[in-house]
Amino acid sequence: MDTVKVVVAHSERVTLRVGDVFLKVDADQARIDVEVEAMASAPVPTPDILWRKPPVLAIAALRGAPLGRLGEPATASPAAWAAAGAAIRKLHDGPLPPRPGRAGRSLDALAAELDGECELLVTNGVLPADLVTRNRRVAEAAFRPWTPAFTHGDLQIAHVFVDGDEVTGILDWSEAGQGDALYDLATVTLGHEEHLGDIVAGYGTDVDLQVIHAWWSLRSLLGVRWLIEHGFDPHTPGCEVDVLKARM
Template sequence: MDEVEVVVAHGERVTLRVGDMFLKVDADQARIDVEVEAMALAPVPTPEILWHKPPVLAIAAVPGTALGRLGEPSTASPAAWAAAGTAIRQLHDAPLPPRPGRAGRSVHALTAELDSECEWLVTHGVLPADLVTRNRQVAEAALRPFPAVFTHGDLQIAHVFAAGDEITGIIDWSEAGQGDALYDLATLTLGHQERLGDVVVGYGTDVDLDVIRAWWSLRSLLGVRWLVEHGFDPSAPGCEVDVLRSQM
């Protein structure tokens, strides 16, 4: 071990890399409990749990490299993206976990949260009103009943690892639970819309592309304030604000 790497650090949680081990320290013990439970149930490659001593969870690094990073071009092959779609389908076809996840919020609760965030973005001058209004219109298609499946809930590309064309691990399961399948597909392709076709090929069934586009807008609108308040920049190239602009 040459150093301790800070992977993520904000007021809710910290993730450190120490050699081939990751230490996750979470202020909310329930999130760690969900993560441990979900990794035990998921029928896809997940990190090995080395030990769990609240509030710390130690997991082994998974082989391979992440499909990419939000705001950066992905160098992963089309076949690797398709393999990610296949893994997600395996997860969505698995028996339901015992509790709702982030992707399973009710339409009523999600609508109220979305409207509140849109109002905040405009009132505080964070984003132009026309940009918010247009994306709020696009987001409406995601606000509908859906059949619940086993969802990851935070399936950003940095959480999916591949070696060559094979998926070797999916990490960060603290938002997992019952939810909307298209939320996972939209999260994976957020900021990498050009890869959606490859993912759908691997997923192996028809998906409603309008709903996925709606989730791109909805997730971005909901994420801007959190990112700003936690020291991140949603207007960095290729990130949430660029996703919102692309919907215009």
């Protein structure tokens, strides 16, 4: 009998793997609705949905392995990263979903959330004030007009699977929707700045690197406290705190 592996677990959702089946347990069925809808319409490879019985969604395992993991050396080839960039471009060029996603929050709401989070990080002594202040300034470049695209919204490198130099599928679509394309490019390269050039080469169009850097800072600032509260360590080498330090 196959063993049960806990892939990720926190108070919002749990993902388990049993053999070639992933079981996603989520109390918020709206997130699962978005995920199922996005996988059905995304113009890139996605996992097969095996069955759904709320609060559980069962999906098939993808061929290959993740492009990499945050905090670990990336072992995928530059060609694999370029292929990921090409797949992301295909997604961004696809028909727009019906609603905004995580990458499509209003700039005013996002700025207000960031200001509040920065204040908490400093007041509670989570991060040094100079580190927060510097990255808050870097994040300003993300607050500019953008053309809506079909965005994944949580495009961590662990969600992009490759087999050799081929992208075999993209996982975890619960944050998908209309949004800023550069948010996805920043998320997939977070902590792996050395592969940004490969991603951009595969993406095939000019990219404003200052905005990518801004999203690295913004995403990291918003993520540090959440990660700590949910049992993760953003101080792990190569993770969010190192990303923030790199902007200094």
